[in-house]
Amino acid sequence: MLKSIRGRLLLQIGVLLLTIILLLEMIFAAAVSTYYFDSARQIVQSRAVTAATLSNQFMEGYTLQERARYILENLVPGESSRVEVLDPEGRTVVDSYGFSSNQRIRTADVRIAQQGGVGSYSGYSQAFRQRIMAISSPLVSYGEVIGTLRFSVSAEPLYREVVKLIGWSIGIGAGVLALGVALSLIIARRIVGPVKELTTISRQMATGDFSAKAVRKYNDEVGTLADSLNHMNEELSKSEKMKNDFISTVSHELRTPLTSIKGWGETLVIGGLDDEDTTRLGLGVITSETDRLIGLVEDLLDFSKYQAGEIRMRSVPVDLNSLLRQLDLQYTHSGNKRGVTLHTLLPEGPMPMHADLNRLKQVFVNLIDNAIKFSDLNGEVRLTxxxxxxxxRVSVQDDGEGIPAEDLEKIGRRFYKGSSKMSGSGLGLAISKEIVRLHGGLIKIESEYGVGTTVTVTLPLVVDEPSNDGKPDKPDWLL
Structure with a gap:
């Protein structure tokens, strides 16, 4: 039970309640004991001091025996205390029962009274076999202590009353503890119940069932947790759908070139290699489709490495302007099947930065290829x-079909290809975004459906620090 939240909650609340109740019980017991015993002590002390004061004022010069007889004869009727008159040595001259004793009383109250003060004592009396409370006051004649007047009462009734009240308080405390535990059990159920429901839903999600939804019952942390779980459920459901779409797309992308390769391979095997034109055509198709397969596999490998965080950028000083001009020459001379023309508008000076040249080239090749692929036949792509x-800021703009508004925010997510019917894995842009992010930049996609798309890459430049002679150092790529 202690391994569950409810068990730990009940234990902690129980320990807290028990600690508070015990503390209150001790405070109550101390307060009751102090109140009862102080009240009884004040009453006895008032009687003893009053009797001693009257004797000291009106019987000065009398002997101790005469004072004792007078005090005992004039006690208040019904006096419940035992009254004793002691000589300076602490022996009982006479008490309220008419007895005397040669046994010396040496309790704290008597010693204080012998020194001229009013003393009190609470403790066990061997003579009476019970606990007593005693007050002693000095008997003075001409400024000299000649004896002690001692009032003592049994403290047993006080102890019994205090014990009874403490017993009642313990019973009430036990009832409060039981009620607290019962309420804690109810509270624990109200807290743990929704958590158990959320746990059940999360287990269903773990098995791939995303149909279950958490119900927000309370506007608290548990309710927030239910909302978070529902949000995660929706995201996982979307990811699962995108993953399935991605697998379907990749399967199609793999099947198409493999079918072409297999078909032309069988054609060449059956027909032999006598027809040179057919052989060249078949080998060209096989080479082209193989390149497509290699590109797809490389995209998958790159994406898995980026997801695992296993790829590190090898940053060196580069000139981005030089890279873009190389791409301009590459696409201008190689051409493309769609007849798309690439127009470039680049600054004259260098654009220095620290970057991984091959990875940056991968980004811009992917963006230009996409722009060409989605452009109209014989259209134009602008690289600025x-x-x-x-x-x-490097922009790649095409005049193609554009991206629907509902797809624009999702483009570049993993496993998301969009609604386009063009071939492709849909991973290129996701990989490009990750490369640009690792270079400290970002990619922004703007598109109007039916008009075209503009992809802008923003990357940080570096400033050459001046040398000791105050002149800027020559960039590494110009050395």
């Missing part, structure tokens, strides 16, 4: 770059 505020 501009520097401002120690940043470079």
């Amino acid at each position: 770059a501009a520097c401002a505020d120690l940043q470079v």
